[in-house]
Amino acid sequence: MTGERTEQGGRRREARAAGESVAEVGIKAIAEALAISPSTVSRALNGKYGVRTETRARIMDMAKRLGYVPHLGAKQLVGKSSNLVGLFAPESQREASLGFVALFPPLQRQLIAQGKHALIFSIPLANYEPGRFAECVLSRGLEGCILLPGFPEQHPMIAEAIRLGVPCVHFGTATGPRCAAVSSDNREGGRLAARLLYGLGHRRIGFIGGPPELRISRERYAGFCEGLAEFGLRHDPALAYEGSFSGASGAEAGQALWERTRRAGGMTALFCANDLMAAGAIMRLAGLGVRIPEQLSVVGYDDDPFAAYLNPPLTTVHHDAEPIDPMAIGLLLEVLEGREGRQVTLLPRIVERASAAAPGGTGPPPISS
Amino acid sequence: MTGERTEQGGRRREARAAGESVAEVGIKAIAEALAISPSTVSRALNGKYGVRTETRARIMDMAKRLGYVPHLGAKQLVGKSSNLVGLFAPESQREASLGFVALFPPLQRQLIAQGKHALIFSIPLANYEPGRFAECVLSRGLEGCILLPGFPEQHPMIAEAIRLGVPCVHFGTATGPRCAAVSSDNREGGRLAARLLYGLGHRRIGFIGGPPELRISRERYAGFCEGLAEFGLRHDPALAYEGSFSGASGAEAGQALWERTRRAGGMTALFCANDLMAAGAIMRLAGLGVRIPEQLSVVGYDDDPFAAYLNPPLTTVHHDAEPIDPMAIGLLLEVLEGREGRQVTLLPRIVERASAAAPGGTGPPPISS
DNA sequence: GTATGACTTGCAAACGTTTGCAAACATAGA
DNA sequence: TCTATGTTTGCAAACGTTTGCAAGTCATAC
Numbered sequence: 001m002t003g004e005r006t007e008q009g010g011r012r013r014e015a016r017a018a019g020e021s022v023a024e025v026g027i028k029a030i031a032e033a034l035a036i037s038p039s040t041v042s043r044a045l046n047g048k049y050g051v052r053t054e055t056r057a058r059i060m061d062m063a064k065r066l067g068y069v070p071h072l073g074a075k076q077l078v079g080k081s082s083n084l085v086g087l088f089a090p091e092s093q094r095e096a097s098l099g100f101v102a103l104f105p106p107l108q109r110q111l112i113a114q115g116k117h118a119l120i121f122s123i124p125l126a127n128y129e130p131g132r133f134a135e136c137v138l139s140r141g142l143e144g145c146i147l148l149p150g151f152p153e154q155h156p157m158i159a160e161a162i163r164l165g166v167p168c169v170h171f172g173t174a175t176g177p178r179c180a181a182v183s184s185d186n187r188e189g190g191r192l193a194a195r196l197l198y199g200l201g202h203r204r205i206g207f208i209g210g211p212p213e214l215r216i217s218r219e220r221y222a223g224f225c226e227g228l229a230e231f232g233l234r235h236d237p238a239l240a241y242e243g244s245f246s247g248a249s250g251a252e253a254g255q256a257l258w259e260r261t262r263r264a265g266g267m268t269a270l271f272c273a274n275d276l277m278a279a280g281a282i283m284r285l286a287g288l289g290v291r292i293p294e295q296l297s298v299v300g301y302d303d304d305p306f307a308a309y310l311n312p313p314l315t316t317v318h319h320d321a322e323p324i325d326p327m328a329i330g331l332l333l334e335v336l337e338g339r340e341g342r343q344v345t346l347l348p349r350i351v352e353r354a355s356a357a358a359p360g361g362t363g364p365p366p367i368s369s
Numbered sequence: 370m371t372g373e374r375t376e377q378g379g380r381r382r383e384a385r386a387a388g389e390s391v392a393e394v395g396i397k398a399i400a401e402a403l404a405i406s407p408s409t410v411s412r413a414l415n416g417k418y419g420v421r422t423e424t425r426a427r428i429m430d431m432a433k434r435l436g437y438v439p440h441l442g443a444k445q446l447v448g449k450s451s452n453l454v455g456l457f458a459p460e461s462q463r464e465a466s467l468g469f470v471a472l473f474p475p476l477q478r479q480l481i482a483q484g485k486h487a488l489i490f491s492i493p494l495a496n497y498e499p500g501r502f503a504e505c506v507l508s509r510g511l512e513g514c515i516l517l518p519g520f521p522e523q524h525p526m527i528a529e530a531i532r533l534g535v536p537c538v539h540f541g542t543a544t545g546p547r548c549a550a551v552s553s554d555n556r557e558g559g560r561l562a563a564r565l566l567y568g569l570g571h572r573r574i575g576f577i578g579g580p581p582e583l584r585i586s587r588e589r590y591a592g593f594c595e596g597l598a599e600f601g602l603r604h605d606p607a608l609a610y611e612g613s614f615s616g617a618s619g620a621e622a623g624q625a626l627w628e629r630t631r632r633a634g635g636m637t638a639l640f641c642a643n644d645l646m647a648a649g650a651i652m653r654l655a656g657l658g659v660r661i662p663e664q665l666s667v668v669g670y671d672d673d674p675f676a677a678y679l680n681p682p683l684t685t686v687h688h689d690a691e692p693i694d695p696m697a698i699g700l701l702l703e704v705l706e707g708r709e710g711r712q713v714t715l716l717p718r719i720v721e722r723a724s725a726a727a728p729g730g731t732g733p734p735p736i737s738s
Numbered sequence: 739g740t741a742t743g744a745c746t747t748g749c750a751a752a753c754g755t756t757t758g759c760a761a762a763c764a765t766a767g768a
Numbered sequence: 769t770c771t772a773t774g775t776t777t778g779c780a781a782a783c784g785t786t787t788g789c790a791a792g793t794c795a796t797a798c
Contacts, residue, residue, distance in 0.1 A: 025782055038750045043785060052746060067500070069507040073442040073451070074784035077753045082442070082516070091477070106459070108491035117509065118489045122477035131436070133697070138438040140486065228691070247678035279678035286680045304675075309616035309648035311655045311680040354656070395754055406778045421776060443754035446783045629756060 014368045015339045017105065020217045025066045033062055045070070076141055082341070085332070086136060086145035086156065091124040106147070106264035115367045123157065125150075125350050133157045137166050144168060144336050145368020146328060167335040169328050172215075173343060180331035184201045186216050189317040189348035191230075193271045196350050197314075198231050201358050202297060203267035206261070207235065208253040208281065210273045220273045220301060239267060247280035254281025268296065268359040275300035275307045275316055282310065282355065296354035315351035373650050395434040402431055414439070445510055452485045453512035455505060457526065460493040465504045475617070478697045485512070492526065494519075502526045506535050513705050515539060515697060521560040522584050542583075542712060549710035550702035556586050558686040558717035559592020560599075562668050563642045565684075565719050567600050570727045571638040571666060575630070576604065577622040577650065579614045588623045589670060608636060614648050619649025627654055627665070637728040639667065644669035644676045644685055651679065651724065666725035668717070682722035689715050 027045070033037040036055070044051045044059040045068075051059075062068075076082040082125055111118055121136050128212040133156075137145065144167035147157060153172040159223075162176035169180040197205050207224060210217035225235045241257050245247035250272060261267040272278035278300030282292055290296050294311055300307060300316035307314040335341050396414070401409040405424070413428040414437075417644040420428075422601040431437075439617040456476075465612055466570060480487055490505050502525075506514065513536035516526060529644045531545035538549040566574050576593060579586035594604045610626050613619035630636040641647035647669030651661055659665050661681055669676060669685035676683040704710050 027786095028784075038785080039787075040747060040748080042784095045370075046786085048787090050746065055746080067503075069504050071446075071510070071784050072508045073510060075754090075786080076442045077446055077755090077784080078786045079753060080786075088478070092561075108458070108489065112491065120477065120487045120489060122481060134436075135438050139441045141440070141442060155457055215678055241455045247675065251678065276678065278673060279680075283678045283680045283682055292680075306616065306645060306675045307675075309620065309645065309651045309652045311648075311654075311661075313652055359753090396756095397754075408779080412777090415756085417757090417775065424776080425787060439756050443783090444756080446754080446785090448783065449756075458743075550758095592746080636766045 025068050026071065027068070030059060030068055033066065034058060038294075056078075081143055082141035083114075084140055084142050085111060085116050085118050086088070086117050086121055086140070086142040087138075087148060088123055088133075088145055088151075089148045090150035091122045094317060107329045110333070114333070123151075124236045125152075128156050130156060130160070132161045134137055134164055137164065138211065140242040142166070143341045145333055146332055147171065152213075154324045156269050167332065167341075169331045169335065169341070171328075175341045175343050178335045178341055180335050180343070182328050182331065182344045182346070184319055184346045186219035186347055187223035187226065187300060187350075188317075190225070190271075191227035192222045192348060192350050193317055194225075194227025195230070196356065197269045197299060198228065198233070199273065200269070200297065200356060203233070203259070204236070204239065204265050204267045204269075206239045206241070206254075206257040206267045207259070208241050208243045208250060208270065208272045208277050210243060210277075212242065224271055238264065243272050243273070243277050245277060247283075249275045250277025250280025251284035252280075253277065255288065257283050258285055258288070259323075267317050269299070269356065270296060271299045271301075273301050275302045275304040275314060278314055278316070278355075279306070279310055280313075282314075286311075293355050293357040296358070297359070299350075299356050303351055308353060309357070315353045315356040316351060318351045319348055375568070380529045381427060384522070394437050395440065396437070399428060399431050399435060399437055402435065403427060425518065429590025450508035450512055452483075453509055453511050454480060454485050454487050455490055455506075455511040456487050456517060457490045457492055457514055457520075458517045459519035460491045462561075476698045479702070483702070492520075494521075495526050499525060499529070501535055502529045503644065506533065509537070513701055515701055516540065521582075521715070528712065536703065536710075538700045539712070541695075542709045544712050547707075547710055549702045549704055550707075551697050551700065551713045551715070552713045553688055553717055555588035555717075556592035558670060558688075559589045559594070559640075560596035561592075561719050562670070562686055562719060563593045563596025564599070565599065565725065566601070566640065566666065568639070569666065569725060572602070573605070573630070573634050573636045573638075574608065575623075575639040576609045576624040576637045577612045577619060577626070577646050578609065579612060579646075581611065586642055593640055607633065614643050614646060616645045616646045618647035620653035621649075622646065623650025624653050624657065627657070627659065638668070638725065639665060640668045640670075642670055644671045644673040644683060646725075647683055647685070648675070648679055651681075651683075655680075661671075662724050662726040663729070666728070668719075668725050672720055677722060679724070681724050684722045684725040685720060686717050687720045688717055 027038050027041045031041045034041075040051060041059050042054065044056045045063060072083065107118065116212070117140065119140060123132065129344045136142065145161065147155070147168065147170035148160070148173040151157065151170065151172070158170055158172060158174050158179070162174070162179045165178055167178045169182065171183060172181050173183055175181050194205070205220060205228075209221050212218060221240070228235050237255065238260065241253040254270065257267060257270065270281060272281060277299050282298055285296060286292055292298055296316065300314045303316045303318040307316050331342070331344065374638045396407045400410045403410075406556050409420060409424065410428050414432060422532065423453060441452065477487065488509060488511065491552065496595050513528065516524070516530070516537065516539035518540040520526065520541070522538065525545070527539055527541060527543050527548070528544045531543070531548045534547055536547045537729065538551065540552060541550050542552055544550050557637045562718065563574070574597075576590060578590050581587060590609070607629065610622040610624065612622045623639065626636060639650060641650060651667055655661055663669055667683065669683045672687040676685050700711070
């Protein structure tokens with residue numbers, strides 16, 4: 001029952017005690033040093049009309065000498081924009097980082113150019129508690145936000161952003177008045193892979209997919225089947241294997257598929273829903289003595305930076321990550337300006353390297369780059 | 370019963386014009402709805418001593434019903450902590466993202482747990498203008514900062530952070546009262562590789578390094594030479610090649626080294642300063658018909674996620690990226706609490722896979738995992 | 739000489755919050 | 769009933785900035 005009072009003295013002292021050794025020079029300090037009013041200083045610093053040129057010069061000079069740095073929080077408080085943009089990343093690391101990496105540098109460059117800063121929020125993929133997004137946005141006064149790749153297409157946050165009217169861009173397909181979206185056409189990527197392999201002469205093609213709860217897994221497979229269907233083929237379910245996008249799962253799946261098809265008609269090609277699984281499959285199968293691409297052609301997806309340096313170099317579906325980034329931030333700036341959010345879809349393309357060739361393996365692939 | 374109703378319309382209207390459709394409920398709104406004073410609401414919300422339990426309950430209730438979200442900027446203004454941590458990333462994308470990826474998820478988790486948020490700042494590596502760091506810290510009231518991997522060891526920002534007394538952790542070796550550092554022992558990693566290869570029986574070992582202006586390039590090579598020196602060997606400069614950490618440079622360097630040593634004594638092993646270059650070298654050389662590891666053993670560095678799924682799986686120096694992240698953020702929390710900054714050095718270790726074996730290639734490597 | 743502007747400057751209120759201080763109230767002891 | 773004590777509440781100032789308004793200066797035109 002001790003009524004312990006929290007007596008915290010002047011906050012100055014507290015700051016000093018914590019080691020804050022930095023001079024705290026504000027607009028007032030400048031005003032005082034020059035014996036003028038803070039208002040004038042503010043106006044001068046912000047390049048407002050109505051300050052004598054000479055006064056302005058003196059103020060600028062003093063500001064520089066004193067090492068003045070504006071307090072952005074205070075600026076925000078009086079109603080100016082916060083200049084803060086939220087980057088929402090899914091907490092699951094793999095996905096998050098992948099998208100993040102690609103997005104980061106150009107995003108930064110552009111934001112900085114606008115005098116904006118980016119705040120990171122990491123949101124658990126499972127058990128999202130509604131309102132969490134609004135909380136983040138409101139508490140920091142975010143002007144807009146980017147939902148980084150990795151969130152499921154209909155993550156509640158997207159609906160929340162649209163409902164709240166918070167300018168937002170995400171990597172799905174839902175748009176709203178102030179919500180833009182970028183997506184890569186994963187179906188088309190699947191079709192591309194199917195056409196390539198069919199064109200090379202393959203008829204029995206294995207498929208290693210990702211977790212079916214992920215949209216990209218389903219879409220890539222659906223596209224693949226569609227591509228086959230264009231030639232009147234139905235994909236044999238026995239040739240499909242569910243991986244987890246990891247290299248290990250690719251190795252396991254590759255081996256399983258290979259052994260499974262020994263007795264059945266065999267398999268001459270393998271399409272993997274991402275490059276890491278393709279690498280795993282190649283590694284394992286090559287270790288088992290399978291010759292790539294002579295005995296088995298392999299096609300990946302994503303064109304990961306390492307794909308070109310696999311042995312053999314991996315033929316894969318290129319994702320065009322580079323245009324995605326400026327695009328995303330460009331879209332954000334658009335909605336920030338008040339323009340209507342729009343949907344942008346990027347078309348993937350095949351980059352042929354050495355891991356896919358005609359069955360029977362009579363040398364190098366027909367088209368090489 | 371103060372009869373004075375403050376007309377707070379001004380800014381509201383502006384916000385609405387900008388499209389802000391979100392209810393702006395502050396501490397005052399709650400107070401008004403309950404006909405009590407804002408001070409009491411503030412105290413209740415912050416769990417301060419001196420509010421009747423029943424009043425507190427009513428306030429909490431109303432806060433929830435109204436969807437109250439505290440304005441963190443205002444909190445910061447009155448002198449509470451900003452709860453903001455700066456993440457400074459070098460603008461050069463490759464390096465930045467690499468470090469960033471590894472650091473991101475655990476960092477987030479821990480910060481969030483502390484109610485802190487992370488702000489990203491991207492700093493050009495060249496032409497750093499002094500004071501830029503201080504500006505960032507002051508303008509947003511950052512409590513501390515993390516200098517992500519990729520900055521040269523003596524980047525001016527580090528000195529600035531130490532001088533300013535801003536709590537900080539970076540990936541170099543300079544410490545200060547409130548500045549901690551994490552580093553991996555790259556020299557030791559080089560030694561490890563040399564010992565492994567020597568132990569396997571290799572005597573003529575090629576080396577593909579990174580740009581010499583990067584500390585890690587120099588250290589890895591220095592360690593490698595030291596390791597060789599332990600056995601009385603001096604590394605032949607003709608066996609060293611300067612790459613750029615890219616897969617393409619690895620391919621080029623590998624081929625150049627291989628051809629160059631044809632006439633000279635030949636080379637039975639190759640140590641690459643990172644995994645991507647190792648992958649590039651293997652890809653090119655294998656394409657040229659060189660059998661790995663029978664004709665040439667290859668050792669990489671970093672244990673990149675793809676390393677285990679190369680063909681053959683890459684023997685490499687493992688970096689222990691995982692412990693680095695919690696460590697960095699742990700160190701930051703330490704200095705944030707006021708403790709003295711300390712230096713932590715992580716020891717690398719070899720992870721043996723299949724790309725390195727005894728020269729002459731009499732089968733699988735001696736130790737396999 | 740005064741009126742008319744055009745410029746320049748300062749005052750004070752506002753933004754959303756916290757908190758020292760003092761006032762109001764409640765409870766118990768006398 | 770009154771004081772002593774303790775609990776609950778409200779007032780107002782403060783944080784660093786912006787900005788509407790009014791007051792000041794000054795030269796020009798009448």
